[in-house]
Structure formats: structure tokens, C-alpha cells
Amino acid sequence: MTDASTSPPGDPARGPGAGESAPATHRTRRWSEHPLSVPANLSIALATLFFFVLLPIRNAPVAAWVVLGIWVLANVALVTVIARTRRLAVETRAAEDDAEGPVEGTSLLRDALRRLRRNQLATVSLGIILVLIALCFAQRLIYAAGRPEPGARETSPGFFALHVDHTRVNKDEAFQPPSSRHWFGTDGLGRDTFARTLYGGSISFVVGLVATLVSLAIGLTWGATAGYFGGRVDHYMMRVVDVLYGLPFIFLVILILTLINGLHATAAQHRQDVVRYRQLESEGRHDEAARLADERGIDRSVRTAVTLSDWANPVIVMFVALGLVQWLTLARITRGQVLSLKEREFVVAARVVGAGNARIIFRHIIPNLLGPVIVYTTLTIPTVILAEAFLSFIGLGIPEPDCSWGTLASEGIYAINVIKPYWWLITYPAAAISLALFSLNFIGDGLRDALDPRQRR
Amino acid sequence: MNPRFVLYRLAWVVVTVWAVATISFFIIRLAPGDPFMNEMRALRPEVREARYRQYNLDRPLLVQYGLWLERIAFHGDFGPSMKYRGKTVNEIIAQTLPVSIALGSLAMVFALVLGLTSGFIAALRQNSLLDYALMVFAVFGISLPNFVIATLLVMIFVFNFAFFPLAGWDTYGQVFLPALSLSLPFAARISRLARVGMLEVLGEDFVRTAHAKGLRESQLVIKHALRGAVLPVVSFLGPAFALILTGSLVIEKIFYVPGLGKQFVLAAINRDYSLVLGAVVVFSTLLCVFNFLVDLSYALLDPRVKL
Numbered sequence: 031m032t033d034a035s036t037s038p039p040g041d042p043a044r045g046p047g048a049g050e051s052a053p054a055t056h057r058t059r060r061w062s063e064h065p066l067s068v069p070a071n072l073s074i075a076l077a078t079l080f081f082f083v084l085l086p087i088r089n090a091p092v093a094a095w096v097v098l099g100i101w102v103l104a105n106v107a108l109v110t111v112i113a114r115t116r117r118l119a120v121e122t123r124a125a126e127d128d129a130e131g132p133v134e135g136t137s138l139l140r141d142a143l144r145r146l147r148r149n150q151l152a153t154v155s156l157g158i159i160l161v162l163i164a165l166c167f168a169q170r171l172i173y174a175a176g177r178p179e180p181g182a183r184e185t186s187p188g189f190f191a192l193h194v195d196h197t198r199v200n201k202d203e204a205f206q207p208p209s210s211r212h213w214f215g216t217d218g219l220g221r222d223t224f225a226r227t228l229y230g231g232s233i234s235f236v237v238g239l240v241a242t243l244v245s246l247a248i249g250l251t252w253g254a255t256a257g258y259f260g261g262r263v264d265h266y267m268m269r270v271v272d273v274l275y276g277l278p279f280i281f282l283v284i285l286i287l288t289l290i291n292g293l294h295a296t297a298a299q300h301r302q303d304v305v306r307y308r309q310l311e312s313e314g315r316h317d318e319a320a321r322l323a324d325e326r327g328i329d330r331s332v333r334t335a336v337t338l339s340d341w342a343n344p345v346i347v348m349f350v351a352l353g354l355v356q357w358l359t360l361a362r363i364t365r366g367q368v369l370s371l372k373e374r375e376f377v378v379a380a381r382v383v384g385a386g387n388a389r390i391i392f393r394h395i396i397p398n399l400l401g402p403v404i405v406y407t408t409l410t411i412p413t414v415i416l417a418e419a420f421l422s423f424i425g426l427g428i429p430e431p432d433c434s435w436g437t438l439a440s441e442g443i444y445a446i447n448v449i450k451p452y453w454w455l456i457t458y459p460a461a462a463i464s465l466a467l468f469s470l471n472f473i474g475d476g477l478r479d480a481l482d483p484r485q486r487r
Numbered sequence: 488m489n490p491r492f493v494l495y496r497l498a499w500v501v502v503t504v505w506a507v508a509t510i511s512f513f514i515i516r517l518a519p520g521d522p523f524m525n526e527m528r529a530l531r532p533e534v535r536e537a538r539y540r541q542y543n544l545d546r547p548l549l550v551q552y553g554l555w556l557e558r559i560a561f562h563g564d565f566g567p568s569m570k571y572r573g574k575t576v577n578e579i580i581a582q583t584l585p586v587s588i589a590l591g592s593l594a595m596v597f598a599l600v601l602g603l604t605s606g607f608i609a610a611l612r613q614n615s616l617l618d619y620a621l622m623v624f625a626v627f628g629i630s631l632p633n634f635v636i637a638t639l640l641v642m643i644f645v646f647n648f649a650f651f652p653l654a655g656w657d658t659y660g661q662v663f664l665p666a667l668s669l670s671l672p673f674a675a676r677i678s679r680l681a682r683v684g685m686l687e688v689l690g691e692d693f694v695r696t697a698h699a700k701g702l703r704e705s706q707l708v709i710k711h712a713l714r715g716a717v718l719p720v721v722s723f724l725g726p727a728f729a730l731i732l733t734g735s736l737v738i739e740k741i742f743y744v745p746g747l748g749k750q751f752v753l754a755a756i757n758r759d760y761s762l763v764l765g766a767v768v769v770f771s772t773l774l775c776v777f778n779f780l781v782d783l784s785y786a787l788l789d790p791r792v793k794l
Contacts, residue, residue, distance in 0.1 A: 460635040467630035
């Protein structure tokens with residue numbers, strides 16, 4: 031095995047003509063050299079998505095198909111331009127690279143960005159994930175801005191009611207297949223699946239981000255402390271991580287979530303009585319309070335449940351619980367990095383030159399730590415979203431009327447069977463979650479390739 | 488192999504299981520409400536008290552904990568179920584655990600076969616179209632949630648072609664789909680690990696030497712590279728087992744497989760204390776013992792690892 035053949039597929043770091051043999055990779059590498067390749071790839075991917083959304087809609091307006099047609103033609107034009115000017119672009123880029131390489135120093139970040147840009151799967155994924163996030167949060171913003179007055183009678187449902195309002199119940203339109211009226215169909219209560227998918231997406235993204243931040247905070251602190259102090263502290267802190275690794279965490283998370291759900295159910299049942307009880311107590315009418323407690327069965331545990339459920343929202347508990355599961359690997363990565371970095375020559379050299387601790391940490395340790403941490407964080411987000419979907423699926427996730435992709439999919443899966451093929455209820459949420467996780471994983475892989483050229487394979 | 492190390496690791500298994508059992512015990516007891524609060528009609532106070540006495544629920548929490556632990560540790564008895572009146576947890580576990588184990592081990596076999604073959608093929612044909620295709624499939628497998636894979640398989644094989652029955656657990660056909668959908672996500676991970684491991688070994692000096700001595704490639708791979716290439720996969724088997732356990736919670740629900748995972752989720756929601764704790768103890772024992780075995784086999788496979 032020579033060096034060239036063990037290097038990774040689609041290796042963006044090597045310039046063109048660095049002794050490759052497979053013609054297929056040769057072509058793709060050339061394509062990714064072109065400045066227009068990123069927008070072209072993204073445009074093609076989005077057009078394909080648009081086609082798949084449009085396809086099942088029976089009475090789609092002709093205008094939509096015309097738009098798709100123009101879009102496809104534009105893509106063809108773009109591809110032709112790239113194909114025609116490819117060689118020119120590659121040569122210019124190579125000349126630029128040669129010119130700037132040894133002369134002008136490049137930073138870690140700029141180097142990484144350049145490598146990332148040439149990774150086609152990663153850039154397309156990045157574009158898709160940005161579009162998805164934008165759509166999901168646009169739905170939330172528009173909904174927050176245009177929420178109808180409760181009880182207001184609507185005459186004819188407009189764009190907002192049909193495509194944005196995820197709470198609008200309409201019994202007459204239950205289980206409608208995808209149409210130009212409801213792009214993704216409706217569920218058993220006549221709620222628009224398109225709006226609900228977007229809303230669920232925003233919840234899923236928030237869960238993924240917040241839980242990842244929780245795990246980042248714990249893992250970084252733990253790992254950095256262990257690595258920085260070293261010795262006995264390091265030994266014991268890492269022992270704790272080892273022990274926790276062996277625990278079947280997901281079962282504990284399930285138990286914690288049932289505990290919280292139980293708290294909420296109890297609290298919701300008894301909240302009014304408890305409020306009344308507290309009022310009586312504070313007014314000093316202890317007899318009446320005791321009688322009320324006796325009648326309605328509110329003992330101390332019920333009162334604690336109400337207090338707890340006021341500040342421990344199930345969604346927040348889920349963030350924390352999922353974050354707590356994920357920090358272990360991050361702690362190990364951070365610790366290993368810090369441990370090896372603080373002994374490295376460039377750190378010693380910096381110290382010799384007279385750099386202070388702060389300068390060494392911020393200028394030398396953190397930038398080098400950042401790469402693996404960013405990569406791991408990017409890969410944690412899909413893991414967390416997946417875990418949330420899993421918990422929602424077994425009925426412990428986001429409670430009604432809120433929804434996430436996991437709850438939508440689990441509702442959908444029980445709606446399909448041979449007699450009533452309500453396929454749209456499962457297909458769209460599942461497709462959305464798959465698309466998001468797929469993209470996030472590719473971005474993570476791409477970032478790993480871009481940020482850590484040594485570990486690349 | 489150092490027997491002291493083996494004993495030490497075994498002690499850790501016991502401690503871990505005990506820790507998990509204790510944490511779970513207190514988590515589930517801290518929840519308000521009890522197993523009898525969702526009965527069809529409210530229980531009369533006398534009945535309720537009798538029930539409490541029957542299950543020791545009227546004692547202080549620590550006494551309950553001591554009794555419970557003593558019964559498990561010395562008699563292996565998880566006590567009577569609180570929801571399935573007249574059945575003990577041991578009976579329920581004895582009925583459902585074999586199903587889960589059958590499903591899990593079949594999934595493991597599928598995953599190992601699929602993952603290792605595709606990973607090695609991808610590594611041996613590196614940078615070919617086949618390699619790319621397999622790796623894109625692998626990312627699919629990692630990204631797609633378990634239940635999406637299961638639904639896809641159901642849509643294709645049950646609704647479109649009617650190859651397999653949808654649900655249940657009586658015939659061999661009914662075992663295939665759940666096991667396949669349980670195995671695919673982690674077949675994908677194994678595939679990636681196997682590919683990386685194989686590539687790494689193939690780049691090493693002793694492989695080049697063997698190559699230079701004129702060994703045929705098939706011989707080279709089988710005799711020299713395979714052992715080293717399997718190592719990352721072996722170290723993944725521990726987490727993979729945990730993954731299969733959690734995955735089985737979902738898969739058993741989708742395919743109506745009467746396994747322990749389904750019982751566990753139901754019991755957690757119904758607050759069937761004894762059944763939940765029994766399931767947690769069984770699951771964590773399985774997991775810890777499996778991790779222990781993986782560590783041992785790792786030492787056997789890699790002479791550089793000293794135990």
C-alpha cells in the first residue's frame with residue numbers, strides 16, 4: 031500500500047495531479063475545485079428535494095411545476111458553465127495555491143475552511159441544514175407574530191392558517207392526503223402536517239443544541255481540569271468517567287423522565303387544590319387547610335410535586351438528562367488533548383520566549399483543542415436529536431400539545447397499516463429527521479477531515 | 488492473563504450493578520403516586536393499606552430498600568409484580584427475557600456479518616465507487632433512527648411484497664424483520680470501524696514485509712491483517728450491546744415482540760416498582776458482564792494489551 035492509496039476518499043487537501051489513479055475521483059476533485067461548485071451542488075440538491083415534495087401532491091398548481099422546470103434548466107445551465115470552465119478554474123486555483131503557499135502564512139481556520147469548501151458532501155449538507163433550520167424557525171417566528179385570537183372566527187383560511195399554524199384543529203379535514211391545500215396532508219385532528227413538521231423540527235433542533243451545550247460545559251470543564259492538573263487528580267477524575275461509562279445510562283434517563291412525567295401528572299391534577307391550600311395556610315386558617323388536604327388527598331408528596339413541576343419543565347429535564355449522558359467522551363477527548371498539548375514543543379517554546387500562562391492557554395492550547403471539540407460537538411447534536419426521538423417514540427418525550435420529530439414519527443407509525451395507509455403522517459417527519467441527521471453527520475465528518483488533517487483516513 | 492485483574496473487574500461488575508439498582512430504586516420511589524393510583528376505581532382505604540402491607544410499601548424507605556436488596560442478593564427474588572396481580576417478576580422475566588435475548592443475539596449476528604463484510608470490502612477496494620457507496624450507506628445507517636428503518640422495512644417487505652408477517656413472535660419469518668431493523672444502525676458503525684481498522688493495518692510495516700515476501704493478497708488479509716483490523720470492532724462491541732438493548736425497547740414496541748424491553752417501558756410508565764427494578768437489574772447485569780467479556784477477549788486478541 032503506497033501513501034497515496036491509503037489517503038481518504040475525496041481528499042480535498044491534495045492538489046490536482048498529485049498522482050491519483052482512479053478516474054472517478056479525478057473528475058469529482060476537479061469539479062469541487064470550481065468556485066461555482068458549492069452553489070451548483072446545493073441548488074441541485076434543493077431542486078431534488080422540491081421535486082420530492084411536489085411529487086405526491088395530486089392537484090399541485092401548474093405554476094409549481096413550471097418553477098421546478100425553470101429551476102432544473104437553471105441547474106443544467108450552471109453545470110454546463112462549470113463543465114466548460116472547469117479546466118480554467120482548476121489551473122487558476124492551482125496557480126493561486128502555488129503562489130500563496132510558501133509566501134503568505136495561512137491560519138488554522140482559513141486552511142480548514144478551504145478544505146471544507148472542497149468537500150462536496152459536507153458543503154451540500156451544511157446548506158441543507160441551514161435551509162431546514164431557517165424554515166423551522168421561520169415557522170415559529172411567523173406563528174408567534176400572527177397567532178390568532180383565541181375564539182376568533184375565521185372566514186376563509188389563508189396561508190397562515192393552512193401552512194403555518196400547527197395548532198389549528200379542523201375536524202372536517204382529518205386524514206387528508208397531501209394536496210395543494212395541505213402540502214404534507216393532515217393528521218387525525220385535521221392539523222396541518224407541514225406546519226407540525228416544521229414546529230417539531232424547531233423543538234428537535236433546540237433539544238439537540240441545548241443538550242449538546244450542557245454536555246460541552248460539563249465535559250470541557252471536567253476534561254480540562256483533569257488534564258491541566260494531571261497526576262492524582264487526573265487519575266481519580268478519569269476513574270469516575272470510566273465507571274460512568276459502564277452504566278446503562280439510557281435506563282436511568284427513562285426512569286428520570288417517568289419520574290418527571292409522574293410529577294407533572296400529579297401536579298396538574300391537584301394544582302388548584304394545592305394553591306387553595308397554600309392560600310388558606312398563609313391566611314392562618316390551619317383547620318380549614320387541614321380539612322381541605324384531607325378531603326382532596328393532598329399530602330406532602332403532592333405539594334412537593336407541584337412545587338417541583340413549577341420549575342422542572344419536562345423539556346428542560348430532557349435537555350439536562352440527555353446532556354448528562356453525552357459528556358463522558360468529550361471529557362476524555364479534552365483531557366487527552368490538554369495532557370499532550372501542554373508538553374508539546376511549541377508550548378515549551380512559547381514559554382521559553384516568555385509568554386504568560388494566559389497567552390499560552392488562549393493562543394496555543396485552546397486553538398489546538400478547538401478542532402476535536404468542534405468535531406465531536408457537531409457529531410453530538412445528531413446523537414442527541416436521535417436520543418430525543420427515541421425517548422419521544424417510546425412515549426416519554428415532549429408532551430402534547432408540543433411535538434418534536436420523534437413524537438410526530440411515533441404518532442405516524444401507529445397511523446399506518448394495510449387498511450388505512452396514512453403514509454404521509456410517518457413519511458414527512460421521518461424524512462425530515464433523517465435528512466437533518468444525515469446532513470449533520472456529514473458536516474461532522476467533513477469538519478473532522480478539514481480540522482484534523484493528521485487523523486484523516 | 489492475570490487472575491487478580493479478572494477478579495478486580497468482576498468486583499467492578501457487582502459494584503456497578505449495585506449502584507445502578509440503588510439509584511433506580513430511589514429515583515422510582517421518589518416519584519409521587521404509587522402503582523395502585525391508576526386503578527379502575529379508587530381503592531377503599533382498608534384495601535389500599537392491605538396492598539401497601541403486602542408489598543412492604545408501608546415501611547420506611549430505607550427498610551424497604553434493605554429488604555429488597557437482601558431478597559435479590561440472597562434469593563435472587565425480585566418479588567411479586569404490582570400490576571400483573573398474582574405473577575412474580577421472576578416469572579415475567581423468565582417469560583420475556585429469552586425472547587429479548589434471541590432477538591438481540593440474532594441482531595448482533597446480522598450486524599457483525601453485514602458490518603464486517605462491507606467494511607472489509609470497502610477497505611480492500613478503497614476509493615472505488617463501491618467504497619463510496621458502502622460508506623454513504625453506512626452514514627445512512629448511523630443517521631436514520633431505528634424506528635424509521637423499521638418502518639421502511641415494513642413498508643417494503645410487508646406492505647409491498649408481503650414477504651413477512653408484520654408483527655408477533657411465533658414463526659421464523661416474524662423474527663427476521665425486527666432483528667434486521669435492530670441490527671442495521673450498528674452494522675453501519677461496525678462497517679466504518681472495520682474499514683478504518685483494515686486500512687490502518689494494511690498501512691503497517693509488517694504487512695508491507697509480508698507483501699514483499701510474495702504473499703498473495705487473500706492470504707495476507709486472512710493471516711495477518713484480519714486480527715488487527717477486528718480490534719476496533721471488538722472494542723465497540725460493549726457500546727454496541729448497550730445500543731442493541733436500547734434499540735430493542737423501540738423495536739419490540741413496533742413489532743409487538745413480547746420481550747423484556749417492552750415490559751420495562753410499560754412498567755416504568757405504570758410505575759410497577761418491582762418489575763422496573765427487576766428489568767433494570769437484569770439489563771445492567773447483562774451489560775456489565777458483556778463489557779467484562781469484551782475486555783477479556785480484547786486482551787486475548789491483542790498481545791500488546793496486558794491485563
